[in-house]
Amino acid sequence: MGLPATPAAPAPAAAPPLGRVDAVTVLSVFVVMLTVVPARFVVGPLGAAGTPAGIMAVLCLGWYASSMITARTTPIRGPQPVRPVVVLFGCSILAAYAAAMGRALPGPEANGADRGLILALGWIGVALLAADGVPSLDRLEAVRRRLVAGGGFIAVLGAVQFFTGFDLAGHLAFPGLSTSTSYTSVLQREEFNRPMATATHPIEFGVVLAMLLPLALHGAIHAEEGKRFRAWLPVGLIMVVLPMTVSRSAVLGMVVAGLVVLPIWPAMWRVWAVLVVGLLSVALRAVVPGLIGTLTSLVSSIGSDSSTVTRTNDYAVIGEAVAPRPWFGQGFGTYLPRTYRILDNQYLLTLVETGLFGLLALLVVLGSGWVLARKARKASTDPVTRHLAQCFAASMAVAAAAYATFDAFSFPMAANLTFLCLGCIGALWRLTRPAGKG
Template sequence: MVPDHLGGKQQADGATLACVYALAMTMIPAALVLKGMPMAITPGMAIGLVMGVLWFCAQLVTTLGVAKGRNAARTALFLFACSQLATYGYATYGYLPPDELAAADRTLITLLAVISVGIAACDGVRGLARIDRLLKTMVAGATFMAVVGILQFMAGLDLTQYLMPPGLRPNGEMSYVLERSNFRRPAGTAGHPIEFGVVCAMAVPLALHYALRGMDHGGPHRRWWLCLAILAVASMQSLSRSAVLALAIAAIFIIPAMTPKRRVRALLGILLFVGAMRVVVPGLVGTLYSLFTSISVDPSAESRRRAVERAGSEIAEHLVLGRGMGTYLPEKYGWLDNQYLGTLVQNGVVGLVLLIFLYLAGMYCAFRARLASKDPRVRDLGVTIAACIAVPGISSATFDLIGFAVATGYTFLLVGVAGALWRTVQEQPGGVPPLLGEPLQRGRRPQRHPHRRSAPHRTEVSA
């Protein structure tokens, strides 16, 4: 690989594969799978599995520039993979109905694919320039999906009907536009409007970061402002409580890290954006507001409350390793709409702890890079990635994240990027300063009777 500072042509590397993965996840409709396969495998899943094989091969040699050694994000991904294998072995040791066994097989392969993407990104994306390239590609892919969703919402035009690459087939019904409160509820190229809104909200901090970086350090910034506007509008048009919550989470992380003057501008920008949405799409803001005020009588909220009761007996019966990831079929047992509850049911306490650890490890790497680096670009990028990971981390309590391929793929990819950013900072010249600084020297204990030791000194001087 030719270093960036030499001006040579950049060869394909881990960032290249990750960019292809991000575009495949967002530009190809989620309902399309590969033809001629006995299992429903999406193009993104296939790319993830290839990335895992290539990562494993690259770890066997030392000449391909792939990072090695421990990393918090890499460790969290590895432990999460171990929990999935343990749960699968526990679930398939006894009898499983054919439909649950097929779902467990596909879920295991899906999770191994996204875990491979995260580990490959953590070890294979080297340097700030390649991290930027990957994150910008993720913003571009999410913006394309947002444009498709906006056209679905505003004009009822569904471009997914024309996004049919050769070699793919629909897996079930291709329906990407639902309805809520007399509004079209778009899904873009995602599998559901909730996933669509959350993925757009995950990309909002990245678009804002590159827009502000272009203004502060030079470079293009108008294109990123345009992406930011498209992503924010699409998040609102998803008519999803999870998307609104995701935007709020991103703001809570990003705004306090700004300078006081920019903080005020950001708050004013949010107010202007909400006001513009009220004017451009009458009734949209009121509908979103009513989703929260009427939550006590909302059918979906009532379904989530009943889900806790349904899951209680399953949790008690399979507390440690769960009943098996993917074996709790919503059509058969009822919807949970809560990834943490679903993980506790299907992966047990072990899987739930390691899922939370996965989110925390990604945020730790991002914040550790911010604290250890003096480069303002790296510092801003650290808090931005942490905000992006916090979006699915908290939104997992409001919808079943792992049941949606695009949201899951972006989440694991961001965790891997956080690990890659921390590796980049660790490799900077001069090393990494300690997290807590140098320990303070303990002061000497004051003497109880100082006059007893000072008397000989006075005598000696007088002599």
């Protein structure tokens, strides 16, 4: 027995001519930097803004800007909603930066504002390069495949960490790079190792896996004959490792992904999905006794455990932090945990750092990803492309939900992945838009 027959996958993406580097090539290098190189490694003088992926993101912005020098090379070839969206986001960051520079900032906060500005420029660059630079659906499929391959790689690292406690990523060394923070061994919860692979925390790792799960499912469902095992492998790895993060954010992300993707599947696919999840739960209960029970306890204790209470208390004190600067905030990157407190909610942190304007911009970023993906699905008549659009919508929905559970912009892998998905959705919208329509 197996899944019903599906339309054939798109033809393999055509690589650029030998010696030519296109936007997809640059984005592919960015994906490698994002998933393979541990985010804890940085170029020392740049601090947290100096991760290889962060530097590559800023280079993406430089690539995009330099390509607009001539009409022949410019990537701007018609309407692209992602452009005004990221411009709005950038303006909110600049307004918050100007507001921060208008008051006497302690040294650490001034450094944080500079670092935040650099990070935001990189996110904008990744989104723009993907939205305007991906030339075809085949090349967009290449980006998706490489993202999923990166997800499979970090899932393998996470499995090793969970079962052995050995953090391979923490024992790597890269010439010219140093660790941004003191080395931390694998974290634990309820005596279970909590893997983080090349991410900076198990929560980030779990959310990233949940964002990549719909994209992996798309590739597996529409895989060509003879390539199905290779396509389903990362799906299996992600689904097995995701619960091992022992993170409610990861479980929430998996549920959100399912709620978005399952309704568009045929009834038989949904039945198979429920059976697979059930069998996976039974298998994990047998192989890792106590893990499913721990996750169930974490979910059922929401509202009463210390982690939830801490997050709830954030709402009680947030008014005092917002009141002095409600419109543009105190400066992106200036609300330092060691100076103030940890806000495990990116929406609250955005409200403090960039004010109501910044919160609006963030909501527009996340909401536009969903809306554009849905519009791309509606515009296309190809079943494979329609499914891809829904899977990208699911990835953005996972991000939107997870941002309420942790300060996502403090975690480079999650933040960069969000803007890369936004850019890919912009490319998908552009490539499915009927000719002649603005």
